[in-house]
Structure formats: structure tokens, C-alpha cells
Amino acid sequence: MALTKNERRLRIKNRIRKVVSGTEARPRLAVFRSNKEIYAQVVDDVTGKTISAASSRDKDINSAKGTKTEIAALVGKSVAEKALKAGVETISFDRGGYLYHGRVKSLAEGAREAGLKF
Numbered sequence: 001m002a003l004t005k006n007e008r009r010l011r012i013k014n015r016i017r018k019v020v021s022g023t024e025a026r027p028r029l030a031v032f033r034s035n036k037e038i039y040a041q042v043v044d045d046v047t048g049k050t051i052s053a054a055s056s057r058d059k060d061i062n063s064a065k066g067t068k069t070e071i072a073a074l075v076g077k078s079v080a081e082k083a084l085k086a087g088v089e090t091i092s093f094d095r096g097g098y099l100y101h102g103r104v105k106s107l108a109e110g111a112r113e114a115g116l117k118f
Contacts, residue, residue: 009096009097009098010097011097012097013096013097016094016095016096016097017094020092020093020094021045021092022042022043022044022045022046022091022092023044023045023046024044024046024047025090026090026091026092027042027043027044027045027051027083027088027091027092028042028043028044028045028091028092028093028094029041029042029043029079029083029091029092029093029094029108029111029116030042030043030094030096031093031094031095031096031098031104031107032096033096033098033103033104036056036068037055037056037057038055038056038068038071038072038075038103038107039053039054039055039056039057039075040053040054040055040075040076040079040107040111041053041054041079042079042082042083042086042088042091051083051086051088052079052082052083052085052086052088053079053082054075054078054079054082055075056068056071056072056074056075058075058078060078061074061075061078068103069102069103069106070106072103072104072106072107072110073106073107073109073110073113074110075107075110076106076107076108076109076110076111076112076113076114077110077111077113077114079111080110080111080112080113080114080115080116081114081115083116084114084115084116088116089115089116089117090116090117090118091111091116091117091118092118093108093118095108
């Protein structure tokens with residue numbers, strides 16, 4: 001039987017997570033994308049702590065008008081600014097099993113513009 005879209009994504013996600021993990025020096029920028037919203041968090045997997053997080057549901061981003069792709073770029077900028085305040089400059093990008101295209105790509109480019117190094 002063929003896999004559902006979500007089962008396929010979870011298999012890809014597990015394959016990515018075998019390789020990509022966040023350390024204190026280079027935490028992981030994890031992305032979750034739902035049909036309406038997008039969420040991003042910078043995680044140190046060694047200690048299990050979230051360093052910074054942002055989503056399209058945040059008050060300053062939620063009030064912005066635009067397409068879902070434009071809002072994803074704002075989320076990327078927001079999470080990058082919070083991470084830079086916490087002292088994080090370089091990260092490893094975890095696309096969460098999603099294709100590096102559309103909203104996920106827009107979020108990554110927004111984070112790069114705000115100063116994060118991948």
C-alpha cells in the first residue's frame with residue numbers, strides 16, 4: 001500500500017533527524033508547517049532546551065497582511081532576531097521532512113537576511 005503524505009513526510013523527517021542535531025555551539029532550527037500557520041524554533045538537542053521560537057500566530061506577525069510565503073519570511077526574521085539576542089549565530093536547518101520550497105524556503109531566507117548563518 002502507498003504511504004499517505006504525512007507518513008511519507010515523517011519517514012523523511014526521521015531520516016533527516018538521524019543526521020541533523022543541535023548542539024550548544026550550533027543549534028537546530030526546526031520548522032513545522034500546517035495548512036494555515038508556520039512555526040520555527042531554535043533547539044539545543046543536547047540539553048533539550050528551546051533557545052528561541054516564533055510562529056505566524058505571534059501578535060506582531062499575525063497582524064501583518066500578505067501571502068503565507070511572505071508571512072513565513074517574517075517568521076524567519078523574527079526567530080533569527082530572537083536567536084541572535086540569545087547569542088546564537090550559526091544554526092543547522094531542519095526542514096522537518098518538508099520540501100525546501102515555498103514557505104519553508106521563504107522562512108530560511110528570512111532567517112539568513114536577519115543574520116543567521118546556516
